[in-house]
Amino acid sequence: MNGVTERLDRIIGEFADLDGREKLELLLDFAAGLPPLPPEYAARKQAEDRRVHECQTPVFLWPEVEQGTARLRAEVAPEAPTVKGFVAILADAIDGRPVAEAVTIPEDMLERMGLADVLGILRSRGLRAILARVKRELAAQSGS
Amino acid sequence: MPDYAQPDVLVSTAWVADHLADPKVRIVESDEDRALYTMGHIPGAVEIDWQVDLQHQVVRDYIDKAAFEKLCSERGIANDTTVVFYGDKSNWWACYAFWVFKLYGHQDCRIMNGGRKRWELDGRAWSTDRATYPATRYAAQDQDAAIRALRDEVLKHQRAGKQLLDVRSPEEYRGERMHMPDYPNEGAVRGGHVPGAVNVPWPMNCNDDGTFKTAKELEKLYVRELKMKRRSPTIAYCRIGERSSLTWFVLKYLLGFGNVKNYDGSWLEWGNSVGVPIVKGAAPGGAVAEAPTAAQVS
Numbered sequence: 001m002n003g004v005t006e007r008l009d010r011i012i013g014e015f016a017d018l019d020g021r022e023k024l025e026l027l028l029d030f031a032a033g034l035p036p037l038p039p040e041y042a043a044r045k046q047a048e049d050r051r052v053h054e055c056q057t058p059v060f061l062w063p064e065v066e067q068g069t070a071r072l073r074a075e076v077a078p079e080a081p082t083v084k085g086f087v088a089i090l091a092d093a094i095d096g097r098p099v100a101e102a103v104t105i106p107e108d109m110l111e112r113m114g115l116a117d118v119l120g121i122l123r124s125r126g127l128r129a130i131l132a133r134v135k136r137e138l139a140a141q142s143g144s
Numbered sequence: 145m146p147d148y149a150q151p152d153v154l155v156s157t158a159w160v161a162d163h164l165a166d167p168k169v170r171i172v173e174s175d176e177d178r179a180l181y182t183m184g185h186i187p188g189a190v191e192i193d194w195q196v197d198l199q200h201q202v203v204r205d206y207i208d209k210a211a212f213e214k215l216c217s218e219r220g221i222a223n224d225t226t227v228v229f230y231g232d233k234s235n236w237w238a239c240y241a242f243w244v245f246k247l248y249g250h251q252d253c254r255i256m257n258g259g260r261k262r263w264e265l266d267g268r269a270w271s272t273d274r275a276t277y278p279a280t281r282y283a284a285q286d287q288d289a290a291i292r293a294l295r296d297e298v299l300k301h302q303r304a305g306k307q308l309l310d311v312r313s314p315e316e317y318r319g320e321r322m323h324m325p326d327y328p329n330e331g332a333v334r335g336g337h338v339p340g341a342v343n344v345p346w347p348m349n350c351n352d353d354g355t356f357k358t359a360k361e362l363e364k365l366y367v368r369e370l371k372m373k374r375r376s377p378t379i380a381y382c383r384i385g386e387r388s389s390l391t392w393f394v395l396k397y398l399l400g401f402g403n404v405k406n407y408d409g410s411w412l413e414w415g416n417s418v419g420v421p422i423v424k425g426a427a428p429g430g431a432v433a434e435a436p437t438a439a440q441v442s
Contacts, residue, residue, distance in 0.1 A: 123177075
């Protein structure tokens, strides 16, 4: 089982070789692969304030730590496929890996994927905010 | 029932479906989430992205005239092309692109009422084929100062107590929601609104299906309830000028306001500017004659 860095490097490498349109198509593939939110989470959306308020479109995130390993569950509205694809990539990369690895996801991953130019400054900043939030919450839950 | 002031500027999904193969018509999608165009767009539509295509990548401004001409040429848009904009979010970004096209003097611009949502609800087809067209020769006009307000003009406008609309959410208007975690550069250092600005959140212009409210409903809101005057100079703003371009469109084309401008610098400029007056809370507040200067304060 590959570590977070290996998994991300593979994904970043896949994106880096594509042109702008293909990058968005690959992002859509990831978006389509985001697992649906388990039913027991649905009721907790409002109660736990899982909404990412910076996003105009409803985005709900649960970065979780179980016995030292990280997991990201999420629900992203279908009208925000870019956010959905990015969240799916993060979920893929950290799933089942130690928190210490998950919080090392590099801030410049969008630049390395070549997505920052395709998405523009404001959208990229929005995605970086999601990454920062996931890392912050994972770190807080692991007590580090 | 009263009609919109310029009803031809708004077209239906049926009109667009009838003009898909019309060489005089170019359909342009502009979205908040640009992967939506990749996912599926109206057959033959080209994409113009508000961040990557319309904004200057170094200076905080729009692309210049030459870049706008190049963009139109590449998208197969000629000076006499009818350009129909549509997109997600009740056509926020479509209105924003429309406004930029008007800024550079494009004659025939339309909005497809309801945008992506209405096209989907009407059960119309989506395409994933990227549309390309032969390059045109396009000659843009100089920027039309009549539709764009810059900061100093807004400052004078508010001092004179003229019509000013803040189209952000009530929380942003009152100055309660300015701290956005992890958005250090996208927020403003001060919260509140421009003195005298009335808060009319942009969703009040739209129905749930993404279409605009009727002329009667819009007239009731702006003219009868808010007592706004069609002939008085009006400026609309939001956070970065996108939501207010929708309100600008509504006032100018649907209600027939004669002199309305979009302040595209909006709160991200105002709330970060030194010495400009700000009002917090739910009341518009009166016009502020003079902004306090550092010399007066000390």
